[in-house]
Amino acid sequence: MKSTTKRAYVIFALIAAFFAGLGIMMYNFYTHGGEWAAHRINTHIYVNRQLTVAGSISDRDGKKLVSSENEKCVFSSDYYTRLSTLHVVGDSQGYIPTGIQLLYRPELIGYNFINGVYDAVVSEDSVDVGLTIDSEVSKVAYSAMKGNKGTICCYNYKTGAVVCMVSAPTYDPHNKPGDINTDTSGKYDGIYLNRFISGVFTPGSTFKVVTAICAIENIEGLNDRTFKCSGKYKASGGYVICNNKSGHGKLSFEKALNVSCNCVFAQLADELGNKKMMQTVDKLGFNNSVEVSRAKTAKSYFDLSDSTDLDRGWAGIGQYTTLVNPCQMLMLAGAIANGGEGIIPYVVESSSEIISEAGQINRNMKLSAETAAKVKKLLRSNVKNYYGDSKFPDLKMCGKTGSAEVEGERSHAWFFGFSQREDFPYAVVVCLENGGTGYYDAIPAANKVMQAVLREEIKK
Amino acid sequence: MAEKKFGLRNRLRKKYNHVGRGFILLLLTVFQFFSTLPVIFSDGTVHFSVWGMFIAYNVFEWVYVIVMHNIFKKVNFELEFIAFFLCGIGMTIITSIDKSFLKTQLLAVVLGVIVYDILLWFLQDVKRVMAVRIPLAVFSILFFGACFVYIYFVSGPKNGAYNWLKIPGLPSVQPSELVKIAFVFVGAASLDKILTTKNNYVYICYALICIGIPVLMRDLGTALIFFFTFVIIAFMRSGDVRSILFICAIAAAAAIVVIFIKPYVANRFAGWGHVWENIDNSKGYQQVRTLIYCVSGGLFGLGVGQGKLRGVFASENDLIFGVVCEELGMIIAFFIVICFAIIAIYAVSNSKSAPSTFYSIAACSAAAMLLFQTSLNIFGITDLLPLTGVTLPFVSQGGSSIVCSWALFAFIKAADVRAYPKVFKNN
Numbered sequence: 001m002k003s004t005t006k007r008a009y010v011i012f013a014l015i016a017a018f019f020a021g022l023g024i025m026m027y028n029f030y031t032h033g034g035e036w037a038a039h040r041i042n043t044h045i046y047v048n049r050q051l052t053v054a055g056s057i058s059d060r061d062g063k064k065l066v067s068s069e070n071e072k073c074v075f076s077s078d079y080y081t082r083l084s085t086l087h088v089v090g091d092s093q094g095y096i097p098t099g100i101q102l103l104y105r106p107e108l109i110g111y112n113f114i115n116g117v118y119d120a121v122v123s124e125d126s127v128d129v130g131l132t133i134d135s136e137v138s139k140v141a142y143s144a145m146k147g148n149k150g151t152i153c154c155y156n157y158k159t160g161a162v163v164c165m166v167s168a169p170t171y172d173p174h175n176k177p178g179d180i181n182t183d184t185s186g187k188y189d190g191i192y193l194n195r196f197i198s199g200v201f202t203p204g205s206t207f208k209v210v211t212a213i214c215a216i217e218n219i220e221g222l223n224d225r226t227f228k229c230s231g232k233y234k235a236s237g238g239y240v241i242c243n244n245k246s247g248h249g250k251l252s253f254e255k256a257l258n259v260s261c262n263c264v265f266a267q268l269a270d271e272l273g274n275k276k277m278m279q280t281v282d283k284l285g286f287n288n289s290v291e292v293s294r295a296k297t298a299k300s301y302f303d304l305s306d307s308t309d310l311d312r313g314w315a316g317i318g319q320y321t322t323l324v325n326p327c328q329m330l331m332l333a334g335a336i337a338n339g340g341e342g343i344i345p346y347v348v349e350s351s352s353e354i355i356s357e358a359g360q361i362n363r364n365m366k367l368s369a370e371t372a373a374k375v376k377k378l379l380r381s382n383v384k385n386y387y388g389d390s391k392f393p394d395l396k397m398c399g400k401t402g403s404a405e406v407e408g409e410r411s412h413a414w415f416f417g418f419s420q421r422e423d424f425p426y427a428v429v430v431c432l433e434n435g436g437t438g439y440y441d442a443i444p445a446a447n448k449v450m451q452a453v454l455r456e457e458i459k460k
Numbered sequence: 461m462a463e464k465k466f467g468l469r470n471r472l473r474k475k476y477n478h479v480g481r482g483f484i485l486l487l488l489t490v491f492q493f494f495s496t497l498p499v500i501f502s503d504g505t506v507h508f509s510v511w512g513m514f515i516a517y518n519v520f521e522w523v524y525v526i527v528m529h530n531i532f533k534k535v536n537f538e539l540e541f542i543a544f545f546l547c548g549i550g551m552t553i554i555t556s557i558d559k560s561f562l563k564t565q566l567l568a569v570v571l572g573v574i575v576y577d578i579l580l581w582f583l584q585d586v587k588r589v590m591a592v593r594i595p596l597a598v599f600s601i602l603f604f605g606a607c608f609v610y611i612y613f614v615s616g617p618k619n620g621a622y623n624w625l626k627i628p629g630l631p632s633v634q635p636s637e638l639v640k641i642a643f644v645f646v647g648a649a650s651l652d653k654i655l656t657t658k659n660n661y662v663y664i665c666y667a668l669i670c671i672g673i674p675v676l677m678r679d680l681g682t683a684l685i686f687f688f689t690f691v692i693i694a695f696m697r698s699g700d701v702r703s704i705l706f707i708c709a710i711a712a713a714a715a716i717v718v719i720f721i722k723p724y725v726a727n728r729f730a731g732w733g734h735v736w737e738n739i740d741n742s743k744g745y746q747q748v749r750t751l752i753y754c755v756s757g758g759l760f761g762l763g764v765g766q767g768k769l770r771g772v773f774a775s776e777n778d779l780i781f782g783v784v785c786e787e788l789g790m791i792i793a794f795f796i797v798i799c800f801a802i803i804a805i806y807a808v809s810n811s812k813s814a815p816s817t818f819y820s821i822a823a824c825s826a827a828a829m830l831l832f833q834t835s836l837n838i839f840g841i842t843d844l845l846p847l848t849g850v851t852l853p854f855v856s857q858g859g860s861s862i863v864c865s866w867a868l869f870a871f872i873k874a875a876d877v878r879a880y881p882k883v884f885k886n887n
Contacts, residue, residue: 007696113755
């Protein structure tokens with residue numbers, strides 16, 4: 001009898017397991033509640049697969065980019081605003097994985113753990129989200145891309161606030177092309193991807209800045225050295241061909257970056273070796289992703305672990321298997337401008353429901369203030385002495401172009417840089433897929449966007 | 461030690477008597493009145509027949525307690541109050557899903573209460589219990605087997621399982637629910653006197669048949685419940701941890717074999733932990749919607765009738781916990797399931813002072829069965845465990861389930877020294 005009584009305590013094990021289960025369940029409800037409640041199959045908030053009870057999303061001037069009216073999702077009334085902000089705002093059906101409509105659904109539908117979706121569904125009290133995006137600048141950026149695929153992004157490198165983030169190809173959410181999912185011509189390739197966040201591209205000469213950083217930190221007396229370019233650089237196993245086939249002749253390190261001499265940078269990469277190059281790339285955060293207002297950026301790709309000397313030479317000038325994410329390049333520009341601290345971009349303004357995302361430092365990007373200052377000088381020299389300040393009026397621009405070779409097609413046109421003006425702390429990245437050259441195609445686009453931002457800043 | 465506890469219990473009883481049965485009944489009635497209002501006034505009209513049935517249910521509660529207290533001299537009604545509360549919430553929700561459920565459910569509750577009291581009276585005499593255990597064991601197996609054969613060859617499966625007995629002209633019944641009562645009864649009674657090996661083997665054979673038939677019926681949840689209860693009973697009777705572990709190991713091996721030869725079993729488990737990858741097929745459809753609508757309700761719910769989970773298949777039985785979460789809120793939903801843990805604690809504490817090991821084992825195994833079934837249900841639909849499709853006792857729609865839950869309460873109550881007023885007085 002007594003032993004039976006004692007054995008009854010085994011029931012307590014069941015009770016304990018039961019409460020543990022309840023605890024886990026509650027924890028799951030608490031941590032995943034927003035994500036679940038905002039799921040597209042929740043018919044409280046989705047009707048005909050359209051988000052119907054969400055608050056509106058506005059740009060920084062309060063212009064509505066999207067709102068829910070009469071159980072329908074209504075985007076901006078302006079056609080080009082719709083096109084240029086689509087990838088930031090996202091579509092109503094959740095095809096664009098990095099759109100704010102998707103990532104901030106819990107807030108937009110007014111979900112909270114205590115009231116569930118009650119506020120949105122019963123009291124029709126949903127939350128509005130404000131963006132840092134400027135729709136006017138976005139429109140300028142979209143037109144500056146001249147129909148190319150690619151991305152342009154511009155942000156304040158001190159706060160991280162993004163004023164424009166445009167990705168192409170894009171479409172009009174009010175009039176979605178019928179052949180968008182069936183087309184095979186390639187015109188809609190990756191149309192649901194925000195290329196700034198999720199894209200990776202061959203960097204071409206823009207990557208020489210990374211090689212330069214590695215050289216500055218590892219090779220002494222770099223500025224006193226004179227390099228020689230004969231049009232091609234011989235590494236064991238072959239040649240790295242220079243962009244100037246007849247050779248640049250004798251040049252300094254600074255001049256080599258100005259003219260973007262392949263030979264010099266291939267030689268530097270060769271001198272530095274695989275290990276140091278990979279260390280620098282890692283230190284600058286290329287192997288990590290960041291969250292731009294909850295959207296996870298794609299990791300860049302740089303791997304020399306099995307490469308030959310020739311491969312390393314090509315990698316040093318941004319070719320070989322190297323791929324970079326445009327956001328990473330923008331943060332690098334920001335870090336160089338900002339004394340070594342790379343600020344993570346953000347697009348959602350803080351409010352009572354949304355914690356501030358401003359001014360977050362990318363801890364994976366380690367760039368010393370000293371190196372940053374040296375690189376800044378070099379990038380300023382690029383614009384001042386080579387591209388010409390006339391390309392960027394009133395901006396005191398610093399930057400680097402790139403024309404990344406892609407097999408069998410036009411090169412990617414790149415530019416990334418920043419304004420040195422104290423009162424105008426903006427950085428920009430332009431990447432036009434098969435869009436031509438950095439100098440002829442990316443620079444004008446970058447300038448148009450920067451000028452538009454400047455105009456908007458002066459207005460304020 | 462025992463003295464002191466008894467003293468505490470006396471004090472508690474005095475205190476409890478102050479609070480009063482009437483007060484608790486009043487609370488129940490008020491809660492039920494307000495929670496049923498949205499059901500009665502739904503679809504723009506007043507459903508008087510529904511209202512009438514809810515009033516009848518409340519009158520039944522009052523009459524039952526008054527009669528039991530004044531005529532049969534019962535002193536405590538904790539279990540009954542909990543069961544009334546759970547049945548009331550269940551009826552409110554299932555009626556709001558489909559009004560035609562109410563009549564059967566209400567009749568089942570009344571029948572359940574009758575079964576409860578008859579069983580409770582029957583359990584009073586241990587000799588009587590011992591006398592019927594073997595006939596009951598034989599009868600329950602024959603009944604279960606016959607039902608299976610009839611369903612398999614005559615009436616056919618329902619939702620892929622052969623666990624519903626449908627005889628034309630009669631309401632459909634889940635035979636396994638009735639066998640559960642016999643299973644606890646036989647398990648607790650058979651080894652009360654002597655722990656002989658032979659006796660144990662006979663019981664193990666009985667348990668094996670009771671576990672095997674639901675497996676053949678493709679009703680895995682019930683098979684698991686039988687197995688789990690068997691383990692509890694076997695442990696409480698023998699205290700032999702090694703044998704129990706051995707049995708569990710054999711069961712695990714058998715389960716693996718079953719998974720290999722019966723693909724439908726593996727299919728059931730395929731969705732487990734992967735429900736978000738299967739939102740539009742049978743592997744995750746119900747679970748994903750349960751999770752989404754549970755959190756949509758928040759702590760206080762969207763109101764009865766305002767939910768969306770009600771539109772999903774089996775919302776009135778398997779998914780009822782989710783519907784309660786969504787419409788009445790997580791606080792009430794969690795309170796409902798915590799009731800079963802409280803019942804288990806009550807059973808353990810009663811079993812200490814029970815007059816015979818039969819009562820201890822019966823109370824603990826019945827409470828464990830209810831709590832385990834609750835766990836299978838709520839953790840199954842929220843993807844912490846595989847979905848096995850068992851009901852939530854007292855709350856889910858289904859007559860057999862209600863009657864079985866009430867009958868199991870009789871075992872728990874029988875272990876309470878106050879259950880039999882005269883016996884208590886003589887002691």
